[in-house]
Amino acid sequence: MTESTRTPDDTSADPRAALERLLEGNARFADDAPVHPNQSAGHRRILTGRQSPFAVVLGCSDSRASVELLFDQGFGDLFVVRNAGQVVGGHGSAQASIEFAVDKLGVQVVLVLGHEGCGAVAATVAHLEGAEPLPGSMQVLVDLTAPHLDPADPSSDAVERHVRGAVADLRGMSEIVAAAEAEGRIVVAGGVYSLHDGRVRAVELPAPR
Numbered sequence: 522m523t524e525s526t527r528t529p530d531d532t533s534a535d536p537r538a539a540l541e542r543l544l545e546g547n548a549r550f551a552d553d554a555p556v557h558p559n560q561s562a563g564h565r566r567i568l569t570g571r572q573s574p575f576a577v578v579l580g581c582s583d584s585r586a587s588v589e590l591l592f593d594q595g596f597g598d599l600f601v602v603r604n605a606g607q608v609v610g611g612h613g614s615a616q617a618s619i620e621f622a623v624d625k626l627g628v629q630v631v632l633v634l635g636h637e638g639c640g641a642v643a644a645t646v647a648h649l650e651g652a653e654p655l656p657g658s659m660q661v662l663v664d665l666t667a668p669h670l671d672p673a674d675p676s677s678d679a680v681e682r683h684v685r686g687a688v689a690d691l692r693g694m695s696e697i698v699a700a701a702e703a704e705g706r707i708v709v710a711g712g713v714y715s716l717h718d719g720r721v722r723a724v725e726l727p728a729p730r
């Protein structure tokens with residue numbers, strides 16, 4: 522990985538415009554009108570010595586939630602961190618990767634992206650309703666998701682609650698993210714991707730200016 526060449530006084534770095542760019546890409550994808558930007562061999566060659574992605578996305582590993590595709594972005598646009606259930610905690614690798622994107626690459630957006638039909642969230646709901654712990658190391662996914670759900674009714678808005686909880690985890694655990702947000706260098710958001718219509722619905726947006 523190389524560090525960003527974007528300078529700190531780069532006035533093109535407007536975090537809200539960057540979030541809009543991401544959501545506009547999703548609208549193109551959902552409308553079945555993607556432009557597949559930045560995917561040519563020429564663009565690949567431009568990026569050989571540097572990268573300046575405008576957003577970091579923490580998404581689920583689910584094969585149906587491919588981040589660059591659903592946001593209609595190309596090489597060099599997004600720094601993508603994925604694990605099953607887009608969990609932040611555990612051994613901290615997701616958090617560290619997000620901090621690298623914020624601190625070293627100068628991304629302007631941090632987005633936590635959940636999705637409909639998430640197996641990791643479903644496993645957490647099942648566990649809270651009495652299922653046995655998952656084998657191997659998989660239970661960590663459940664343990665990091667469970668605190669975000671409604672203990673009285675785990676299945677209620679589970680995906681949405683988990684995205685909001687992961688955003689809160691990130692803000693609470695990462696001084697780098699919290700400071701960048703407080704200084705207005707980044708916006709932090711959360712969304713849920715619909716497998717049905719391809720749209721990302723925002724469930725956590727930056728506060729109005």
Ligand SMILES: [Zn+2]
Nearest residue numbers: 581583639640
């Ligand atoms: Zn998932």
